Amino acid sequence: MSDTDLVVIKRALISVSDKSGLAERAGTLAQAGVELISTGGTLQALRDAGLEARDVSEVTGYPEMMDGRVKTLHPRVHGGLLARREREDDLAAMEAHAIPGIDLLVVNLYPFEETARSGAGIEACIEKIDVGGPAMIRAAAKNHRHVAVCVDMRDLDKVLEAMARHEGAAPLSLRRHLAAKAFARTAAYDSAIACRMEAEIDKPARSWFTLGGPRLQKLRYGENPHQDATLYAAPEARPGVASARQVQGKELSYNNIADADAAFELVSEFDPGDSAAAVIIKHANPCGAAQADNPASAYERAFAADPVSAFGGIAAFNRSLDAATADAISRNFTEVVIAPDAEDAALDILSGKKNVRVLLTGALADPDAAGWMLKSVAGGLLVQARDTGRVSASQLKVVTQRAPDEDEMADLLFAWRLVKHVKSNAIVFARDQRSAGIGMGQTSRVEAVRLAVRKAEDAAKENGWDEPRTKGSACASDAFFPFPDGVLEAAAAGARCIIQPGGSVRDAEVIAAADEAGLAMVFTGMRHFRH
Numbered sequence: 411m412s413d414t415d416l417v418v419i420k421r422a423l424i425s426v427s428d429k430s431g432l433a434e435r436a437g438t439l440a441q442a443g444v445e446l447i448s449t450g451g452t453l454q455a456l457r458d459a460g461l462e463a464r465d466v467s468e469v470t471g472y473p474e475m476m477d478g479r480v481k482t483l484h485p486r487v488h489g490g491l492l493a494r495r496e497r498e499d500d501l502a503a504m505e506a507h508a509i510p511g512i513d514l515l516v517v518n519l520y521p522f523e524e525t526a527r528s529g530a531g532i533e534a535c536i537e538k539i540d541v542g543g544p545a546m547i548r549a550a551a552k553n554h555r556h557v558a559v560c561v562d563m564r565d566l567d568k569v570l571e572a573m574a575r576h577e578g579a580a581p582l583s584l585r586r587h588l589a590a591k592a593f594a595r596t597a598a599y600d601s602a603i604a605c606r607m608e609a610e611i612d613k614p615a616r617s618w619f620t621l622g623g624p625r626l627q628k629l630r631y632g633e634n635p636h637q638d639a640t641l642y643a644a645p646e647a648r649p650g651v652a653s654a655r656q657v658q659g660k661e662l663s664y665n666n667i668a669d670a671d672a673a674f675e676l677v678s679e680f681d682p683g684d685s686a687a688a689v690i691i692k693h694a695n696p697c698g699a700a701q702a703d704n705p706a707s708a709y710e711r712a713f714a715a716d717p718v719s720a721f722g723g724i725a726a727f728n729r730s731l732d733a734a735t736a737d738a739i740s741r742n743f744t745e746v747v748i749a750p751d752a753e754d755a756a757l758d759i760l761s762g763k764k765n766v767r768v769l770l771t772g773a774l775a776d777p778d779a780a781g782w783m784l785k786s787v788a789g790g791l792l793v794q795a796r797d798t799g800r801v802s803a804s805q806l807k808v809v810t811q812r813a814p815d816e817d818e819m820a821d822l823l824f825a826w827r828l829v830k831h832v833k834s835n836a837i838v839f840a841r842d843q844r845s846a847g848i849g850m851g852q853t854s855r856v857e858a859v860r861l862a863v864r865k866a867e868d869a870a871k872e873n874g875w876d877e878p879r880t881k882g883s884a885c886a887s888d889a890f891f892p893f894p895d896g897v898l899e900a901a902a903a904g905a906r907c908i909i910q911p912g913g914s915v916r917d918a919e920v921i922a923a924a925d926e927a928g929l930a931m932v933f934t935g936m937r938h939f940r941h
């Protein structure tokens with residue numbers, strides 16, 4: 411064993427913004443004979459708990475100044491953290507400048523992330539940028555051959571356990587593990603700061619992209635059982651699956667989380683003040699979506715759109731769950747239910763289905779809020795802004811001889827909101843504010859139309875309807891029709907109107923086909939590819 415495998419903890423510097431759990435742990439350190447050095451507020455908390463600790467100002471010979479902007483930024487602190495104990499010259503410098511060696515650093519940082527997330531203004535956020543803390547953390551982590559560093563108070567328990575086992579020493583394996591965590595912590599902290607700063611800049615250069623957050627959940631596995639997976643928190647404050655409260659059900663899986671996210675993002679497009687909305691997601695695609703006066707009938711309409719696919723689906727709502735909705739959900743096999751809130755009566759009913767995971771988000775996700783979407787590629791990270799594109803009736807361009815009437819326009823806009831959340835090539839037929847047939851993920855647009863039509867035919871059979879609901883429907887296409895074939899197939903299935911971006915070199919042919927079939931067609935001028 412080398413002399414750095416075990417480091418005996420004789421002196422600790424503790425400087426923590428979040429003081430929960432401090433007194434008890436610091437007490438254990440003191441009992442083990444460790445000398446404590448501390449900064450203003452932390453020192454006070456230690457003394458209030460009846461513990462003896464040295465003021466860092468005594469060590470530095472300077473008072474804390476500038477509202478705490480300068481407290482530990484001093485060679486007597488950083489020398490104590492960075493000195494290589496096996497080097498004669500480092501030891502001589504310690505001796506010459508009265509630098510006390512620090513063997514353990516416990517620091518948690520000013521709550522920048524929480525402050526930014528609360529929507530605080532830039533000046534308030536800037537005041538919460540911790541400078542001295544990260545500087546000490548990085549010094550201790552760099553010098554982990556001689557120093558143990560805790561950036562989370564709970565990690566102090568690991569150090570205390572190790573000290574109990576190793577006669578007051580912390581082993582290298584633990585110190586290295588803590589050092590890696592320390593660098594990840596400061597990197598995530600700085601990412602959050604960069605992110606908040608960028609929000610103040612009109613056109614940020616973003617020549618570096620950084621993102622970081624703490625682990626929320628180690629998942630049993632990823633998309634498949636042989637893939638490792640973890641859920642981390644992102645700095646943005648977006649209500650949704652990652653911050654939701656799980657009130658019942660089995661542990662969430664990777665696929666549950668991904669699908670619940672897709673479901674909640676889609677249902678959040680529907681203003682709960684206008685109507686109740688329900689969507690059912692399978693494999694990241696909606697298989698049914700509907701609006702209605704209340705969540706229960708929205709759910710029943712969404713379910714009927716494709717009952718076969720809805721089996722084992724994820725259901726999302728834009729309003730609080732009530733008893734009638736819970737009752738309707740309970741009749742079907744559902745993996746996850748996600749909603750802003752739930753009435754007690756609804757939770758009582760759902761508790762009868764123990765395995766159903768119920769997530770309450772507290773609020774809907776603002777569909778207009780800026781944010782990042784990430785995808786990894788070999789050797790790279792593809793980053794794009796979230797698709798916040800939306801259109802209103804007044805922005806649409808009528809390109810056919812016939813313009814859509816009021817009912818048709820309502821269904822066109824409903825289908826357009828939906829198609830944005832369907833994997834490309836995507837086609838959505840909708841009638842009376844409910845999806846009639848959805849064609850997703852096809853390699854040709856006409857095939858997506860055919861799939862959507864077939865789904866509508868299947869739904870008619872399943873429900874015992876006289877005809878598929880593509881009859882008299884509105885049809886949305888996430889990108890332009892490159893040929894008239896898709897439009898002709900939609901017309902043959904009974905669609906009365908179409909919404910699509912337009913912009914094909916064959917738009918004239920496509921418009922002529924629509925006119926010939928008596929369709930009304932509008933262009934959005936906006937595409938909604940989703941891969």
Ligand SMILES: NC(=O)c1ncn([C@@H]2O[C@H](COP(=O)(O)O)[C@@H](O)[C@H]2O)c1NC=O
Pocket residue numbers: 425426427428448449450451452453478479480481482483517518519520539540541542543544
């Ligand atoms: N400026 C400094 O020298 C400095 N040194 C430590 N801190 C931070 O001060 C906080 C603790 O302050 P207090 O003990 O006064 O409550 C910790 O979050 C620590 O990271 C500093 N504050 C900010 O940069």
